[in-house]
Amino acid sequence: MDRILVLDFGGQYNQLIARRVRSQHVYAEIKPYNKISAAEIVACGYKGIIFTGGPNSVCDESSPHVDEGVLEAGIPVLGICYGHQLMAYTEGGTVVPGSEKGEYGKTLLYTEKCSLFEGVPKTSICWMSHRDMVEKLPEGFTAAAKTDQCPVAAMVNEKKRLYGVLFHPEVTHTEFGERILGNFIFGICGCAGDWLMDDFIDTSIEKYRRELEGKKVLLALSGGVDSSVAAVILHKAIGRNLSCVFVDHGLLRKNEGDFVEKTLGGKLGVNVIRVNAKDRFLGKLKGVTEPEQKRKIIGAEFIHVFEEEAGKLGKIDVLAQGTIYPDVIESGRGDSAVIKSHHNVGGLPKAMDFSMIVEPLRELFKDEVREAGMKLGIPRELVMRQPFPGPGLAVRVIGEITEEKLELLQNADAIFREELDGSSERNGLAQYFAVLLDTKSVGVMGDSRTYGYTVALRAVVTDDFMTAEWARLPFEVLERASSRITNEIKGITRVVYDITSKPPATVEWE
Numbered sequence: 232m233d234r235i236l237v238l239d240f241g242g243q244y245n246q247l248i249a250r251r252v253r254s255q256h257v258y259a260e261i262k263p264y265n266k267i268s269a270a271e272i273v274a275c276g277y278k279g280i281i282f283t284g285g286p287n288s289v290c291d292e293s294s295p296h297v298d299e300g301v302l303e304a305g306i307p308v309l310g311i312c313y314g315h316q317l318m319a320y321t322e323g324g325t326v327v328p329g330s331e332k333g334e335y336g337k338t339l340l341y342t343e344k345c346s347l348f349e350g351v352p353k354t355s356i357c358w359m360s361h362r363d364m365v366e367k368l369p370e371g372f373t374a375a376a377k378t379d380q381c382p383v384a385a386m387v388n389e390k391k392r393l394y395g396v397l398f399h400p401e402v403t404h405t406e407f408g409e410r411i412l413g414n415f416i417f418g419i420c421g422c423a424g425d426w427l428m429d430d431f432i433d434t435s436i437e438k439y440r441r442e443l444e445g446k447k448v449l450l451a452l453s454g455g456v457d458s459s460v461a462a463v464i465l466h467k468a469i470g471r472n473l474s475c476v477f478v479d480h481g482l483l484r485k486n487e488g489d490f491v492e493k494t495l496g497g498k499l500g501v502n503v504i505r506v507n508a509k510d511r512f513l514g515k516l517k518g519v520t521e522p523e524q525k526r527k528i529i530g531a532e533f534i535h536v537f538e539e540e541a542g543k544l545g546k547i548d549v550l551a552q553g554t555i556y557p558d559v560i561e562s563g564r565g566d567s568a569v570i571k572s573h574h575n576v577g578g579l580p581k582a583m584d585f586s587m588i589v590e591p592l593r594e595l596f597k598d599e600v601r602e603a604g605m606k607l608g609i610p611r612e613l614v615m616r617q618p619f620p621g622p623g624l625a626v627r628v629i630g631e632i633t634e635e636k637l638e639l640l641q642n643a644d645a646i647f648r649e650e651l652d653g654s655s656e657r658n659g660l661a662q663y664f665a666v667l668l669d670t671k672s673v674g675v676m677g678d679s680r681t682y683g684y685t686v687a688l689r690a691v692v693t694d695d696f697m698t699a700e701w702a703r704l705p706f707e708v709l710e711r712a713s714s715r716i717t718n719e720i721k722g723i724t725r726v727v728y729d730i731t732s733k734p735p736a737t738v739e740w741e
């Protein structure tokens with residue numbers, strides 16, 4: 232299998248670069264620039280290397296630099312933005328700070344004929360985001376594109392197979408970005424484009440069948456996409472030797488526990504052990520109102536329940552986890568420049584003694600996990616489900632959690648989701664749910680006065696959940712949801728819609 236190395240210099244689009252390469256069926260992996268040497272790169276047999284963008288300036292001595300051997304290894308390299316400037320600098324050209332205002336957003340690009348721009352018209356639109364510029368080209372390079380502000384928007388050295396673009400081909404605003412990346416990985420690097428999801432699934436199943444033969448494997452099933460897909464892959468490999476413990480903390484959405492159990496355990500035949508631990512969790516949460524406290528209690532209790540249940544299974548050799556590629560990069564466990572602690576990583580028992588950990592999805596992005604899920608025959612409803620926080624509805628019932636409040640929220644949330652799931656509005660939404668406030672308000676029904684809870688509806692649009700926009704839902708959808716919630720659920724008198732983006736708010740209320 233051909234592989235492309237994405238050498239990470241800290242740019243915000245690095246994962247996007249890898250995804251754009253993979254979407255053309257070539258496997259790409261990201262490594263921080265300072266964690267892999269030229270010799271290791273050569274030894275790994277990469278067909279090509281992409282230097283990413285980054286927030287630094289090569290004019291600054293302390294900025295990230297690259298082992299010169301990487302450019303001398305005879306492997307084709309494409310430098311993007313900072314990567315382009317770094318290539319120019321390392322090869323002996325000069326880079327200068329551009330104008331104070333830089334060049335940002337959609338920009339007209341004028342290209343010359345070269346292998347990188349095969350099939351790209353002379354004039355097209357690209358996405359720029361830079362200040363520094365290449366002033367003097369390194370020896371052996373020619374300028375291959377310019378913009379109105381920048382004479383070296385791209386440079387090439389066909390002999391050494393080194394290419395640099397100041398713009399971002401990975402961003403969809405660059406009209407021919409996909410074509411340019413395609414020219415690099417196919418035309419220049421000679422990749423075959425044979426990385427297919429079917430092969431990934433078959434190879435994984437085969438590999439785990441071999442590696443895990445005769446071993447007992449334990450997986451914590453949350454009912455989310457990642458752990459479900461991991462479970463099905465392992466189930467196909469080792470069948471009943473896989474035990475999936477599904478801790479139902481009672482803070483799931485309406486009917487969710489049954490749905491997960493039926494879908495995976497029933498139709499797909501996965502060995503699911505469901506633990507109904509609602510009373511235990513609610514008991515521990517009694518009187519607790521502080522959000523972080525709720526999270527801590529749920530995290531700790533989850534581990535207790537999980538360990539107890541696992542203890543009943545006898546000696547288990549292997550722990551399986553639904554870790555996916557962004558978790559690996561973001562948690563800094565493997566190899567990361569940008570370190571962000573991720574909610575779902577590292578939350579499992581440390582006390583238990585496993586001889587091995589397997590993570591069948593650790594190389595996949597979320598959309599690829601979904602694609603794998605569909606190919607494995609997991610129902611669309613489960614594969615396409617929106618993200619759901621580990622502490623569940625505990626962080627959506629504001630204030631103290633009681634059975635009554637939990638049920639009110641489950642019902643309101645189910646109505647809101649039903650209304651959206653049945654409409655085309657659902658497509659663009661990353662997450663949509665209801666929150667039960669701790670505020671009661673007066674209402675009137677028939678001739679009598681009511682006094683009940685307030686529900687806030689939240690729907691957001693986002694790619695990465697680091698920032699999010701509140702969704703401009705049509706009034707008709709909101710009206711239907713509001714009217715159904717107040718009519719069908721006794722105890723809720725008022726519905727409001729959250730029109731705050733992130734930042735300054737967060738997606739969840741707690």
Ligand code: XMP
Pocket residue numbers: 526574575618619620621622662696733736737738739740
């Ligand atoms: P925030 O509220 O931080 O949410 O803007 C961003 C994304 O993270 C999810 N989220 C959580 N997921 N455990 C999780 O597993 C948590 O404690 C948690 N808090 C927030 C949230 O649903 C959204 O998708």
